[in-house]
Amino acid sequence: MATKLWHVPVRLATGAVILDQGLSKLGMDEEHAKWFHERAVLVYPQLKDMPPGDFVQLLSACEIALGGSLLGVGLVPPGVAGLGLTAFGGSLTRLYLVAPGTRREGSLGPTQQGIALVKDSWMLAIGAALVLDALFGPRRRRRRRKRG
DSSP: OOOOTTHHHHHHHHHHHHHHHHHHTTTOOHHHHHHHHHHHHHHOGGGTTSOHHHHHHHHHHHHHHHHHHHHOTTTSOHHHHHHHHHHHHHHHHHHHHHSTTSBOTTSSSBOTTTHHHHTTHHHHHHHHHHHHHHHHSHHHHHHHHHHO
């Protein structure tokens, strides 16, 4: 599927932020690595036995790869980049929904502490939009009609 004009700003904006975050985690000190690891274990307890330094290295590599794929407009198909962004945004949105103290009691609304995390739901939405457009966009429908 060809890249559409509306894909460019959302891919560049999210890709630049994610790539920057991945690069900033390279060589992270143990104290900060432990903090990231503790947050991840709240939502994904299976990560408990992974050393914090290894977890942050893996997270960094994933963010660099995802950020690069989003910035690779014209190289990485929108649906593929969207799948990666949907998975990443979904995992961060889950952290917002599950971590204690991020939402007001009885509400999906964020607490002051949760505002930074609830913003990650936008990545989930952008990724889903790219995937849905790849699956059901107008170009896709035209191709099916020509074959039939």
